[in-house]
Amino acid sequence: MTAGEKKEYWRWEESCWIDESKSWRDAKIVTAGIDVGSVSSQAVVCVDGELYGFNSMRTGNNSPDSATNALKGVLEKSGMKLEDITYVIGTGYGRVNVPFAHKAITEIACHARGANYMAGPSVRTILDMGGQDCKAIHCDEKGKVTNFLMNDKCAAGTGRGMEVIADLMQIPIAELGDRSFDVDVEPAAVSSTCVVFAKSEALGLLKSGYTKNKVIAAYCQAMAERVVSLIERIGVENDFFITGGIAKNPGVVRRIEKLLGTTAAKTKYDSQIAGALGAALFGFTLMQKQAAKAA
Amino acid sequence: MIANYGYKDGSGEYYISIDTDKCIACAAGRACMTACPKQMFETLIDDYDDEVMWIKQASRRSLAYECADCKPSGGYTSLPCMTACTPGALKHSW
Numbered sequence: 001m002t003a004g005e006k007k008e009y010w011r012w013e014e015s016c017w018i019d020e021s022k023s024w025r026d027a028k029i030v031t032a033g034i035d036v037g038s039v040s041s042q043a044v045v046c047v048d049g050e051l052y053g054f055n056s057m058r059t060g061n062n063s064p065d066s067a068t069n070a071l072k073g074v075l076e077k078s079g080m081k082l083e084d085i086t087y088v089i090g091t092g093y094g095r096v097n098v099p100f101a102h103k104a105i106t107e108i109a110c111h112a113r114g115a116n117y118m119a120g121p122s123v124r125t126i127l128d129m130g131g132q133d134c135k136a137i138h139c140d141e142k143g144k145v146t147n148f149l150m151n152d153k154c155a156a157g158t159g160r161g162m163e164v165i166a167d168l169m170q171i172p173i174a175e176l177g178d179r180s181f182d183v184d185v186e187p188a189a190v191s192s193t194c195v196v197f198a199k200s201e202a203l204g205l206l207k208s209g210y211t212k213n214k215v216i217a218a219y220c221q222a223m224a225e226r227v228v229s230l231i232e233r234i235g236v237e238n239d240f241f242i243t244g245g246i247a248k249n250p251g252v253v254r255r256i257e258k259l260l261g262t263t264a265a266k267t268k269y270d271s272q273i274a275g276a277l278g279a280a281l282f283g284f285t286l287m288q289k290q291a292a293k294a295a
Numbered sequence: 296m297i298a299n300y301g302y303k304d305g306s307g308e309y310y311i312s313i314d315t316d317k318c319i320a321c322a323a324g325r326a327c328m329t330a331c332p333k334q335m336f337e338t339l340i341d342d343y344d345d346e347v348m349w350i351k352q353a354s355r356r357s358l359a360y361e362c363a364d365c366k367p368s369g370g371y372t373s374l375p376c377m378t379a380c381t382p383g384a385l386k387h388s389w
Contacts, residue, residue, distance in 0.1 A: 109342035138297075144343065145296050149310065153302035153356045194305075230303065233310070233388075282342075 010163035011058075012040075012173050012245060015270065016073040018053035024080055027052075029287045032074075032085045033110065033279025034067045034101060036094030039131025039159055040245065042276035043070035045078070045085065049284040051117070053078055054273045059131075063094030071100075087287050089279040093132075105282055107275045108137055108148050114278030115241045116143025119265040124237040127227060127256070128274070129246035131159040136231040143278070147234050159245045161195040162252075165219050168199055169212045180217040180251030187214050189222035198222065216251065224255035231260070239265045247271035296341075300350040301358045301388070309358040310388040311376075315347035317384035330379035333361050348384070362387065 024030055027047035035042045037059060044054045055073030059066045067090065075081065082100060090098030091110040098104070107128070115126045116139065126137040133152035139145050166173040187210070190198045202215050210218070223246070242264045246252050248271060257263050269277070301310035327336045327348060335354040341347050354361050365371045377385045 105342050147297040147299075149299040151302050153304060233308070234297075234299070 009166045014057040016055040018077045031280045031283030032088045033276040034090050034098045035092040035276035036063050037092045041066040041070040042273050044276035044280045046280040063097035064099045067098040087283040089283045091279040110275045110278030112139040112145045113143040114274035118267040118269045119241045122239045123241045125240045127242045129244040177249040177251035179213045180220045182213045183217045187218040190218045220251035228259045241265045243274035312386040314384040317382040318347040319345045323381045326379035327376045330375040
């Protein structure tokens, strides 16, 4: 970083991964799911209904470009071309702007399907903590949505809100969760339900003598309380699973678990790819149905 | 599927719940569409290829205001959308 250059504390780590043990060349059906969210974009490629690779990156100011760049990462790493993919489904906020998608499906259905794959068929309640909205979803054992609720009216309780706090505290966003536990006494939640006002309140707390960790703890608690009030409207049925970037923040996840009196199911996969993964799996099912009709 | 459209803000929770299983082959002939004075309801083919009702995107973040005229102080004794929906698919949270 050069002098005068502003450090981006909010910037989370982008990732691209390929399962080297699988070969897309041997697969009968290759499908892709592209989740263009308000903050992040993901591309997932599945081979015969199994996760093969993904790319997760920040959404730019142009949805078609974000979708193209997200998929480009997986294609370059795997040596695949767009023509090698049988079917592409777009999802997320920018789902209708994925230029190479054959179909668009809402992120609600895709997150449920993705969570079903990532944490198993016993998952019944999903909390998707996205970049600029929050969704509570109930699903059945096949990952089909049975009840959902979303709040996209304000950014409080979302990933963007956490980015704002990371920047304000000048602490890398990946460290916020762990630092929120480094407090003598758990503080009361930040009272504001709006990110802009929460920022002002956080500044006021710092001035009153709160340590940075204590302010972060107060914000994590506020975020947990906010999403719990949302999810309680549809009820929590185990297993419970959290998707989206905030699922990587233990400061929020453990506080949600405490408030709900349950533990979130664990997964070996990146929680941010749930929507794109669900979209790719929807594509696989569609292709299977088409093949069965043709036979 | 129960679809909840609306929001929660500092003033309260404003959700309209639609039981979309009751919307498929609606016995009331989609009467909610014409009953709503603000015409907030429209049909949609959902992710599972069923034709169901939903709340127009433009109205979802302002339900407290959009529905205000139909609430008791607006002169209606019962909500027009819920009265029209004889299968009982609609509910207001407030």
